[in-house]
Amino acid sequence: MKPDNYPVEPAHLWEHFYQFSQIPRPSKKEEAVRQYVVDLAEQGGHPWKLDEAGNLVISVAASSGREDRPTVIIQNHLDMVTVKTADKDHDFESDPLVLEVNDGWLCADRTTLGADNGLGAAAAVAVMTDNSVEHPPLELLFTVDEETGLGGALNLDASLLSGTLMLNLDTEDWNELYVGCAGGGGWQFARTFSTEPALEGSECWRLSLRGLAGGHSGVQIHEQLANAVKLLAECLREVPGLRIGAIDIGVAHNVIPREGNVEFLCPAGQQKLLQDKLNTCISRWKSYLPEADLGVEAQLESAAAKPALDEVDSLQLLDLISAWPHGAQSYSLAQPADLVDLSINLAVLRLADGELFLESSYRFFNDEQSLPLQQSVLALARAFDLEVTPDVGYPGWQPDFESPLLAQGIALHQKLFDFKPEVKAIHAGLECGILKGKKPDVDILSFGPTIRGAHSPSERLEIATVTPFWQYLKGLLADI
Structure with a gap:
């Protein structure tokens, strides 16, 4: 109606x-x-x-x-x-x-x-x-x-x-x-991790992030809007005994991810540490995020135990997210400062039953200028043993x-x-x-x-x- x-x-x-x-x-x-x-x-x-x-x-x-x-x-x-x-x-x-x-x-x-x-x-x-x-x-x-x-x-x-x-x-x-x-292009990445059942004495938690603005990965990339993949990974740094079980963040290659969930295991008795760390992250983010993202909220709740990556692979996954480029990479020298020449979007990250899926896309005015960025991403893929499927690019x-x-x-x-x-x-x-x-x-x-x-x-x-x-x-x- x-x-x-x-x-x-x-x-x-x-x-x-x-x-x-x-x-x-x-x-x-x-x-x-x-x-x-x-x-x-x-x-x-x-x-x-x-x-x-x-x-x-x-x-x-x-x-x-x-x-x-x-x-x-x-x-x-x-x-x-x-x-x-x-x-x-x-x-x-x-x-x-x-x-x-x-x-x-x-x-x-x-x-x-x-x-x-x-x-x-x-x-x-x-x-x-x-x-x-x-x-x-x-x-x-x-x-x-x-x-x-x-x-x-x-x-x-x-x-x-x-x-x-x-x-x-x-x-x-x-x-x-x-x-x-x-113009633009992108990739889909995959990797299979081994999983282990929940250990005795561990607890499973679900960390959910909501309230970010998200938006268009092209026309809004210069606005420095927060990326939910990056923020959720930041929350999990230095969690004792962290073992990641599941991730669901992002919707499409051309959308800056605005919300998502991570399920993880850690030794019992860490709830206060986790909540304090979460509160610290929220406070830190709000000190520098753009106004559109100041509604960011995070929730920590118990979840059903499930098989998860081991501690080494969990840390490696966080390292991958931290190292992945995202955002405006260079600006036009001829047009106003908000015209981006080159950018990349860390768009989608999913983990289920040890199967990792990551999607990222980039945009450019000059394809030649994008080559170092492409090489950097593919180098990360090799370093982290990711299988690469290129998306069809466009001029x-x-x-x-x-x-x-x-x-x-x-x-x-x-x-x-x-x-x-x-x-x-x-x-x-x-x-x-x-x-x-x-x-x-x-x-x-x-x-x-x-x-x-x-x-x-x-x-x-x-x-x-x-x-x-x-x-x-x-x-x-x-x-x-």
């Missing part, structure tokens, strides 16, 4: 976004939301095609008098990141989102909102369904599986597209135009500040809003880099309304930026 104060204008855009929010659309399971878009295309008489990867292209004829103008591709992805708080009962494969409006922001009840990139996708559908929008011939490209590795774009059949201009609606700062994005989108489409976009923004937009590159893996590689002749511009907290349950969309975003999109389409 829509909240009472759900926005109403622009009507087509907000209605389509609401419908998107009611259709589960995790990565790799976009069939239902794609069918929603296809049904609308068929109702309007617009032909559509699917490629083998599941990407959808809808052809929309030009408005009267604009038939001879160049074809414009409007590009968005259909899937969303699926993250919730521990206390929220929500199944992302079957449950609709519960929307809320708070102080001018649209959000969801303790889950991701899916404004990344659902708002852009809704705008593209609104262009198709709102007959008042004037536009040239359009190709609406809806990709799949963006959030788990840009799989849809990587496997796109580019022969479905003829346009040489592209508008990507997947950035998150209104009044900013983007002409470049980071960056090198900025083109001489782009004719950019010049047109700047001029229109100045005309509509009486000031020039900022022109930037973004430290995130937009699909633009991949699409540029598949269609080198395409001129790309990316923009969007303001979104904060993407990839976390605090994701929110600034409602006041949506109307000017829509006005700007319509203006560009009318001018091209």
Whole structure:
């Protein structure tokens, strides 16, 4: 059900976004939301095609008098990141989102909102369904599986597209135009440890961490948000007789881990020492963590005894976590200080029945600059006997500040809003880099309304930026 104060204008855009929010659309399971878009295309008489990867292209004829103008591709992805708080009962494969409006922001009840990139996708559908929008011939490209590795774009059949201009609606700062994005890659690591049953006289504890902000491992990596993997490992340092039994931290390669659990064994009688150490850690963290992370909480509770690693392997696992790089590694010398050139995210760590799984991803503008970081990570993998499975990488989108489409976009923004937009590159893996590689002749511009907290349950969309975003999109389409 829509909240009472759900926005109403622009009507087509907000209605389509609401419908998107009611259709589960995790990565790799976009069939239902794609069918929603296809049904609308068929109702309007617009032909559509699917490629083998599941990407959808809808052809929309030009408005009267604009038939001879160049074809414009409007590009968005259909899937969303699926993250919730521990206390929220929500199944992302079957449950609709519960929307809320708070102080001018649209959000969801303790889950991701899916404004990344659902708002852009809704705008593209609104262009198709709102007959008042004037536009040239359009190709609406809806990709799949963006959030788990840009799989849809990587496997796109580019022969479905003829346009040489592209508008990507997947950035998150209104009044900013983007002409470049980071590339990326990553790895999955595995190792099998021997386990031993709980020793007589030992106790089993579960340490849980909650209340961190988490967030997008690209656009928020410079904010120095805490990583739950690192903090939980820090808590376990110097625990006498520590034997780690289980770990469950993190959700996806592109999400800074915000919560998790570790189960461990130690000699009986250590509860006060453990609690004191935990209190000391919390106090220390709050002395330097950013404001968004100051809600951090940790809980220590007894757990059922289970087989665990021995003390040597447990210490080695903590050493691995401590040595693993995480965060911004270098900053751009040409752009503002918050533009990161190179970063890495220690994203997921799991241990169950002696089977270790670790996932980490990195982002770059210059692939050559990332080579020492890659070598460092692979050296750690060798030193700690980890099996390595590389993830499929993706290219960056090198900025083109001489782009004719950019010049047109700047001029229109100045005309509509009486000031020039900022022109930037973004430290995130937009699909633009991949699409540029598949269609080198395409001129790309990316923009969007303001979104904060993407990839976390605090994701929110600034409602006041949506109307000017829509006005700007319509203006560009009318001018091209």
